[in-house]
Amino acid sequence: MHPKTSSILLVLCFAMACPLQVDAQFADADWPFYHGDPTASHYSELGQITKENVGQLEVAWTYHSSESLPEGRTDNQCNPIIVDGVLYGSSPDGYFFAIEAATGEEIWQYDFQGHRRSVHVRGTSYWSDGKAARLFVAINSELRALDASTGELVTGFADRGSLDLCYGLARSIEEVGRWHSTTPVTVFEDLLIVGGFTAEGYGAVPGDIRAFDARTGERAWIFKTIPEPGEYGADTWPEGARELVGSANSWAGFAVDVERGMLFAPTGSAAFDFYGAERLGQNLFANCVIALDIRTGKRIWHYQIVHHDLWDRDVPAQPNLITVMHGGKRIDAVAQITKHGYVFVLDRETGEPLFPVEERPVPQSVVGEDKAWPTQPIPLKPPPFTRTELSEAGLSDILPGTRAYTKMAMQSMRYEGNFTPFSNKAPTILFPGTIGGGNWGGAAVDPKNGMLYVNANEAASFISLVTMVDAPNLSPYQQGRNVYARRCSACHGMNRMGGNHMGYTPPLLNLETHMTREQVLDIFRNGKGRMEAQRGLMHDPEDVAMLLTFLFENPPAGQEHISDPGEDGQLIYAHSGYNQFLDQNGYPANKPPWGTLNAIDLNEGTIKWQVTLGEYAELKERGVPPTGTENWGGPILTASGLIFIAAAADDKIRAFDQDTGEVLWEGDLPTAGFATPSTYAVNGRQYVVIASGGGKVSRPTSSAFVAFALPE
Numbered sequence: 248m249h250p251k252t253s254s255i256l257l258v259l260c261f262a263m264a265c266p267l268q269v270d271a272q273f274a275d276a277d278w279p280f281y282h283g284d285p286t287a288s289h290y291s292e293l294g295q296i297t298k299e300n301v302g303q304l305e306v307a308w309t310y311h312s313s314e315s316l317p318e319g320r321t322d323n324q325c326n327p328i329i330v331d332g333v334l335y336g337s338s339p340d341g342y343f344f345a346i347e348a349a350t351g352e353e354i355w356q357y358d359f360q361g362h363r364r365s366v367h368v369r370g371t372s373y374w375s376d377g378k379a380a381r382l383f384v385a386i387n388s389e390l391r392a393l394d395a396s397t398g399e400l401v402t403g404f405a406d407r408g409s410l411d412l413c414y415g416l417a418r419s420i421e422e423v424g425r426w427h428s429t430t431p432v433t434v435f436e437d438l439l440i441v442g443g444f445t446a447e448g449y450g451a452v453p454g455d456i457r458a459f460d461a462r463t464g465e466r467a468w469i470f471k472t473i474p475e476p477g478e479y480g481a482d483t484w485p486e487g488a489r490e491l492v493g494s495a496n497s498w499a500g501f502a503v504d505v506e507r508g509m510l511f512a513p514t515g516s517a518a519f520d521f522y523g524a525e526r527l528g529q530n531l532f533a534n535c536v537i538a539l540d541i542r543t544g545k546r547i548w549h550y551q552i553v554h555h556d557l558w559d560r561d562v563p564a565q566p567n568l569i570t571v572m573h574g575g576k577r578i579d580a581v582a583q584i585t586k587h588g589y590v591f592v593l594d595r596e597t598g599e600p601l602f603p604v605e606e607r608p609v610p611q612s613v614v615g616e617d618k619a620w621p622t623q624p625i626p627l628k629p630p631p632f633t634r635t636e637l638s639e640a641g642l643s644d645i646l647p648g649t650r651a652y653t654k655m656a657m658q659s660m661r662y663e664g665n666f667t668p669f670s671n672k673a674p675t676i677l678f679p680g681t682i683g684g685g686n687w688g689g690a691a692v693d694p695k696n697g698m699l700y701v702n703a704n705e706a707a708s709f710i711s712l713v714t715m716v717d718a719p720n721l722s723p724y725q726q727g728r729n730v731y732a733r734r735c736s737a738c739h740g741m742n743r744m745g746g747n748h749m750g751y752t753p754p755l756l757n758l759e760t761h762m763t764r765e766q767v768l769d770i771f772r773n774g775k776g777r778m779e780a781q782r783g784l785m786h787d788p789e790d791v792a793m794l795l796t797f798l799f800e801n802p803p804a805g806q807e808h809i810s811d812p813g814e815d816g817q818l819i820y821a822h823s824g825y826n827q828f829l830d831q832n833g834y835p836a837n838k839p840p841w842g843t844l845n846a847i848d849l850n851e852g853t854i855k856w857q858v859t860l861g862e863y864a865e866l867k868e869r870g871v872p873p874t875g876t877e878n879w880g881g882p883i884l885t886a887s888g889l890i891f892i893a894a895a896a897d898d899k900i901r902a903f904d905q906d907t908g909e910v911l912w913e914g915d916l917p918t919a920g921f922a923t924p925s926t927y928a929v930n931g932r933q934y935v936v937i938a939s940g941g942g943k944v945s946r947p948t949s950s951a952f953v954a955f956a957l958p959e
């Protein structure tokens with residue numbers, strides 16, 4: 248039975264106490280969409296696994312999508328889909344596969360050649376017209392159609408089975424820099440709705456939302472997230488912005504109200520992310536929830552969550568469609584979690600907030616010509632699900648010496664509270680940091696009672712703006728200085744004098760007096776003491792060579808100072824990396840909790856409970872109370888009141904009691920499950936499956952998918 252059909256039955260059954268309820272709980276049920284269903288509910292009506300028996304869960308099967316993963320592969324963020332007892336998924340190294348969902352036995356595997364170095368692929372999408380069934384898979388900018396039953400390319404789709412998603416973007420691929428598909432495309436009738444990831448620097452392409460025909464690959468419509476001159480919203484940008492500015496892309500996936508024919512799209516910030524003099528204004532439709540007519544791409548309403556974003560506060564997750572009780576009435580709503588820890592609850596038809604939202608004055612820009620927007624919207628209800636300000640009293644003191652260290656570090660940084668624009672004079676604190684708050688794992692909602700469940704990170708970052716020279720013919724020394732600005736200056740200072748905001752950091756002037764190039768290369772490869780290995784840098788030998796030129800050689804005449812960009816050159820602002828604000832042991836510098844799971848009542852606008860998510864074994868051994876860990880991926884909810892979530896950096900999957908937040912079960916994984924689980928039933932047996940991919944937060948990588956079920 249299709250889960251939506253059975254959940255409708257189930258709701259009827261609750262009302263009428265009919266015998267079908269039992270059947271629905273044990274019926275075969277699919278998980279046919281990324282995050283469960285078109286509304287991104289993360290919810291299943293299955294209830295065979297209950298609060299009483301969840302403790303008996305055992306591993307039903309483990310599937311490895313690759314025999315061994317090559318070095319340095321990324322994490323696995325796949326949320327597998329299950330249709331008619333077949334599970335479809337993606338591996339972290341460029342394979343897609345179909346397996347028997349009951350046994351993990353492989354049916355087919357597809358090698359997506361030519362695209363090994365992909366960014367994140369979060370799964371696949373299933374389309375069927377009742378006769379043929381296609382699986383849509385994408386890596387980088389290429390979307391391919393596979394026959395769902397054989398895994399063979401469907402050559403009738405687009406260009407011999409493949410659609411170049413860069414084609415038809417506002418700028419050519421040479422200018423675009425990057426455009427990647429990340430979250431699987433959304434299927435609605437015969438349409439594939441496509442968002443994606445763009446570069447986040449200067450010259451990035453506008454992140455338009457597009458729909459393509461699932462049979463032919465032809466474009467059906469486009470919604471321009473950065474409007475053309477004269478279009479609605481164009482007056483929130485300087486003239487000609489669409490030619491200059493990019494991003495405002497929708498990378499986290501969509502939610503669909505099938506009955507109303509409405510698509511809800513979250514969008515990211517405009518690029519360049521951290522400095523916006525080129526894009527003065529409110530910047531519609533960046534950082535919005537946009538409601539579109541799904542058949543035409545026409546805007547119905549939009550709601551902007553951050554104005555003129557200067558902090559990379561992308562709206563990072565699919566909106567959740569939910570029905571809430573408000574003022575005594577049932578109201579269909581859209582709930583949007585954010586990176587800065589808020590939930591915006593909007594009327595689904597009008598986009599009007601259901602709880603008051605205040606426009607609060609925020610700190611103003613201090614660099615160049617940029618102008619931060621004077622106010623930002625803050626919902627008065629529900630309360631934020633993370634802390635939103637960091638003070639000295641909020642600094643960590645978990646171990647001896649931690650407080651002294653983090654206090655010294657904080658004193659060397661700038662911070663005027665939430666929404667402090669960044670500066671090129673000193674690093675600026677951002678809290679919660681660049682990873683959120685909420686993120687792409689999204690939230691689970693309960694269709695019965697207006698509850699939303701979301702996991703969160705609570706760790707600060709610091710960001711510095713750096714000045715770089717941009718010119719057509721930069722010397723190796725100047726290019727090396729640019730590499731240094733981006734990769735090293737946050738800790739060693741733009742002037743190479745060292746600093747103390749990451750504890751003591753040594754100066755890097757006159758390096759040749761006490762180090763050789765080979766020794767420095769060795770530090771890049773292996774790290775040294777508190778400095779981590781520079782893996783990202785080592786992927787780019789040209790950057791390494793130019794950086795060494797800058798570090799070891801004298802500047803050519805006229806290029807001594809960054810303020811000498813040369814005749815054709817100009818100065819631009821960039822940033823020096825996404826730095827986490829950590830203590831001397833590598834834990835977040837703010838007080839725990841660092842990872843949480845939260846239950847939020849969207850009827851009342853209150854937080855019902857909040858618990859830590861995950862543990863660091865080393866801290867547990869030292870007697871530190873549970874801190875929660877950095878976490879990636881989201882929760883799911885079943886009708887039996889269980890929340891299943893892995894996400895934490897401790898290689899566990901857990902079941903929480905929906906009502907109390909109590910942990911009822913923990914299962915061991917090969918490595919951390921930085922993904923969202925799926926649940927489904929085959930032959931009357933319910934399974935919970937998770938991609939256990941590690942690959943972040945120092946967890947080893949794996950290509951395992953692990954399914955749990957009750958003993959047969």
Ligand code: HEC
Nearest residue numbers: 734735737738749751752753767770775776777778781784
């Ligand atoms: C996150 C902060 C951070 C970043 C980013 C960073 N470093 Fe370091 N670096 C340090 C710290 C801390 C040390 C001291 C390590 C120790 O001895 O414990 C260090 C040490 C060094 C040393 C050894 C210096 C000496 O005199 O012993 C070199 C060389 C160096 N870094 C170069 C670089 C370069 C080049 C980059 C950019 C590619 C870079 N670092 C990026 C924090 C950083």
